[in-house]
Amino acid sequence: MDEIRRVVRGAGRRLAVLSFSRRLAVYLAAAAVGLLVALLVERALGFSWPWRAIFTAAALATVAAALVATVLGLRDDLGVAKELDTRAGLRESLSTALCVGSSEDPWSRAVVETARERARSIRLRETLPFEPPRAWPMAVGSIAALALAWFVVPTFDLLRIIEKRDQEIRRERELVATVAEITEQNRKLDAMLEKAGLSLKDGPGDESRDDPARPEELKNPEEVRRAAVKRLSDAADRLGGMKDGEKSRQIEALKEQLRHLRPTSDGPLHEFQRQVARGNFDQARRELEEMARAMADGSMSDQDAEKARKQLDEMARQLDRLAQDKQRLEQDLLRQGLTPQQASELMKKAAAGDPNELRQAIEELRQLSPEQAEQLMNQAMARMQAQRSMERMSEATRQMSEGMRDGQMGQQDAQGMQDMMGELTAAEMMDGEIEAARAAMGEIQAQLARLGKGLGEGGLDGDMGQPGRTAWKEGESRRAGLGSGGPGQGLGDGPEAAPTDYSIKKEKANVTTRDGPLIGSRLVWGEQVIGESRAAFSEAVDSSSRAAAEALETMQVPRPFHGAVKSYFGTLNNKAGAKSPPSSPAREPAADSTDAGTK
Structure with a gap:
């Protein structure tokens, strides 16, 4: 039976x-x-299924199902x-032997023996x-067929599912890019606003829900852009008030007054005075x-100290004169339509230094509108502040001059210098804030x-979806054209040119002055340099x-005066340093007949 069972088990496997x-x-x-x-359904309707997972699951399920079915069968x-x-x-024979294998009768043993012999002769491979x-x-x-359909069948997207999904993906990518861009712009703008002394957040509780740096609350790029536009518009309103506000008017009035300061060239403070005059x-x-x-x-030598003291005295006198100069304020008043008498009254109010009285006097002027009165008040206050600043500069300059009389820095000199530095620092900070505000506004x-x-943004320009106009070219007929471009006669004027946005960045660069044409000139008030100009004289x-x-050649000058004329113009040519113009020698007059005959 062992041979029979061995063959049966091998056959079973x-x-x-x-x-x-x-x-x-x-x-x-x-x-x-x-x-x-499933692939055809996806390509036709536009579904998106995880094919990698589907293929893996299908393969494993097929093998597992075959195994389970084989084991069960x-x-x-x-x-x-x-x-x-x-x-x-x-x-x-084999099946009968398995059935009677446990019997001991002769027939059963004969069947088993026959089956054993036959089992030995079976070749399972065959x-x-x-x-x-x-x-x-x-x-x-x-x-x-599946592989061919995978590479050949196109996507129809009948339900527009893929289109919507692609739009959502693009929107998400655009959202991320927009948030990153606006965050970088906000960082740059915050740095500029910090220089101007401003901040878009008044306090820790002023947190805007439309903060573009928080994409969890802003779900699309349009909302992010609108929030950024709102934020920038608020900042522009605040900067506009600062850029054209009281500080701006005051620093501009101060610079305008200081432009008339005339630096003295002889002394160590020439550069200091020049920089003050230039602002x-x-x-x-x-x-x-x-x-x-x-x-x-x-x-510093005693001679330079004495020159510096004289320069400070002169600068103090000029600052006093500029501080007392009310001519420009009077011109502003007359420019607004005031009579000389009204301007004189307002000048007295301004000289008193009381802003409330000046405001009341301006408001009483009936010929001025409220806007004009406000503008005039702002100009007057700015000039008053500038004049007070120059008065303080003049007092500090006078203190420095008096402290330098002994050639050493005394307490009074140090106090005056400290006051002057304080005025310069205040003006510098004010000017820096205004420049930073202008840069931030740009x-x-x-x-x-x-x-x-x-x-x-759109791809078409009105006219019920008609494409934009082409570049201008000569019309082909007398037919009316569609607009400012293309053939035909246009129906109206050409489109107005859109202004180009620009920003100004002020930088100072160290350059080397070389010979060449003048690119600009500016009137500079300074001490007169005495000398001679030979250009016009030589000409x-x-x-x-x-x-x-x-005249000598044409005998317009009598002969006895030829020598005097030549000597005179020769002296002028030598003095002018110019070469005498080439001239043909004067012809001698013809001799008289009586003189010719006399030897």
């Missing part, structure tokens, strides 16, 4: 493998058909023996060979600090222009010499 291959082929074909249907030894009898043509199942071509064809308060403060160090360490305008490009001498030479 082969039958299990053959059953698994058949089932696997069928299930693979079914899975491929199902995947093909395994035959017992009797069934395997029957199949083996059929395949080997043994006429149920009886139960491993061969492809009949369903394999169907499985291979289904998989090939470069930072550089002027540095020049003053350098002079203070020179006086403190004794490197940056805000540039950011608003960039944000405006992303709001409401006049040259033209006069030519005229004299022509």
Whole structure:
């Protein structure tokens, strides 16, 4: 019985493998058909399915189903023996032997012995060979059809699902890019506003819900841009009040008055005075600090100290004169339509230094509108503040001059220098805030222009969807054209040119002055330099010499005076440093006949 059972078990294993291959082929074909249907549905309707996971799950499910079905369909030894009898043509010898194997009667033993002999002669490789199942071509064809459809069938997207999904993906990417861009712009703007002494948040509780740096509350780029535009508009309103406010008017009035300051060239404070006159308060403060160090360490000579004292005296007198100059304020009043008497009354109010009385006097002027009265009040207050600042500068300059009379830095001199530095520092900070506000305003305008490009952009320009106009060209007929461009006669004027946004960044660069054409000139008040200008004189001498030479040549000058004329113009040419113009020698007059005959 051992030989019979060994053959039966080997046949059982082969039958299990053959059953698994058949089932696997069928299930693979079914899975491929199902995947093909799913692919066609996806391509037609626009669904998006996780194909990697689907393919993995389908493969594992197919193998598992084939295994489970094979295990559930395994035959017992009797069934395997029957199949083996059929395949080997043994006429149920093995199956009968398994049934009577436990019997001891002679017939049973004879049957078992016969079956044993036949079992020894069975070759399982020949009886139960491993061969492809009949369903394999169907499985291979289904998989090939799936692969072909994967690469060939296009996407129709009948339900517009892919289009909506792509729009959502683009929107999310645009949202991330917009938030990053606006965050960077806000960082740059905050740095500029910090220089101007402003902040977009008044306190820790002033947190805007529309903060573009918080995308969890702003779900699309349009909301982010609108929030940024609102934030920039608020900042522009606040900066506009500062850029054109009281400080701006005051610093402009102070600079305008200081432009009339005439620096003295002879002395160590020439550069200091020049920087003050130009409104470069930072550089002027540095020049003053350098002079203070020179006086403190004794490197300034007594002669330079005396020159510096005289320069300070002259500067104090000029500042006093500018501080008392009410002419420009009077011109502003007359420019607003006031009579000289009204302007004189307001000048007295301004000289008193009481802003309330000045405001009341301006409001009583009936010929001025409220806007004009406010503008006039602002101008008057700015000039009053500038004059007070110059008065303090004059007092500080006078203190420095009086303290330098002994050639050393005394307490009074130090106090005056400290006061002057304080005035220069205050003016510098005020000027820096105004410049920072202007730079921030330029940056805000540039950011608003960039944000405006992303709001409401379209590919067509009106006219019920007609495309934009082409460049202008000569009309082909007398037909009326559609607009300012293209053939035909236009129906109206051309479109107005849109202003280009720009920003100004002030920088000072160290350059080397070289010879070349003048690119600009500016009137600078300073001490007169006495000297001689020979250009106009040389030109006049040259033209006069030519005229004299022509007069001598044509005998318009009597002969006795030829020597005097030549000597006179020769002296002028030598003095002018110009070469005498070439002239032909004067012809001698013809001699009289009586003189010719006398020897």
